[in-house]
Amino acid sequence: MEKTIFITGAGSGLGKGAALGLAEKGHRVIAPVETAPQVTSLREEAKAKGVDLEVFKMDIKNPQDLAQMLEYDFDIFVANAAINEGxxxxxxxxxxxxxxxxVNVFSTLETAQIAARKFVEKGKGKIIFISSMAGITTTPYVGPYTATKHAIEGIAATMQKELEGFGVQVATINPGAFDTGFNDRSAEAKWKWYDEGIHFTKKEDMQEADQALENQFDSADMIAKMIETIPLDSHKYRTVYPPETEKQMKEEEAKLWDMEI
Incomplete structure (x- = not known):
């Protein structure tokens, strides 16, 4: 059945791929992006693919931009907009x-609150938080992003319990490491402020950790999983992809219960 899906941060990466793919499947997709140049770029891409997308600028930190959410009626809200820095x-x-x-916590929750009010009024709807494997696992030098996604996990799980009685579904999608450029930009960002002469963290340790980015998964697979999952009426509370990432997350979480310091 055709759904109306509102997905934030649709200007790049997984959000963009999912927005275009969902529109190709016949869903009505409202696809706000962070900046004005992204509006032009996404509209052109949608036109080239022959799909209808409702694209406009909505920086989720900007209250005036955020007010635009009130003008739309939708069945599913996907809180996807995020930034990353290591x-x-x-x-x-x-x-x-x-x-x-x-961005990742306060403004994201604000968008989810707007969606929640709409859905409670209607007595139905679904909020999906795009979390991450970093919402459950931890990796050295990815701490700032990891902390925000751990917060999102707490927000999503709590809202799921609080909104269930109103007929509103809440879920998370937790991608592994995919090659959208998002993780690479994050790894680069720390070198803008890091100074070997001032900071005690070893440059070599961070460089070694960055090498893990050489083996990222193909983003097309994650986008396909999102396109499949987002419109469903029923699915698991947490969707992790790929399966090896789910295994890794479960194993790491279990280790913490027995780990001694």
């Missing part, structure tokens, strides 16, 4: 850390 937690500049929380 670096050692003991030394990351707090300004950078706060910015990640501003």
């Amino acid at each position: 670096g050692p937690l003991a030394e990351v500049p707090m300004m950078n850390f706060r910015e990640l929380f501003e």
Whole structure:
């Protein structure tokens, strides 16, 4: 059945792929993006693919932009907009850390609150938070992003319990490491402020950790999983992909129960 799906952060990466793919499947897709140039770019891509997408600028940190959400009626809300930046937690500049929380947690929750009010009024609807494997697992020097996604996991699980009685579904989608460029940009960002002469974290340790980015999964597979899952009337609360990432997440979580320090 055709659904109306509102997906934030549709200007790039997995969000963009999912927005275009869902539209190709015949769903009505409302696809706001962060910046004005992304509006032009996504509209052109949709036109080239022969699909209808409702594209406009909506920076989720901007209250005026956010007010546009009130004008739309939709069945499913996908909280996908996010930014990413790496670096050692003991030394990351707090300004950078706060910015990640501003976008990935505070503004994301604000969008979900708007969707929740709409759905409660209708007595039905679904909110999907695009979390991450980083919502459950931890990786050295990915701490700022990991902290925000752990917060999203807490928000999603709590809202699921609070909204169920109103007929509103809440779920998460947790991608592994995919080659959208999102993780690579994050790894690069820390080198803007890191100074070997000032910081105690070893440059070599961070460079070694960055090498893991050489083996990322093909984003087309994750996009296909999102296109399949998002419109469903019923599915698992947490959708992790690929399966090896789900296994890794479960194993790492189990280890914490027995780990001693």
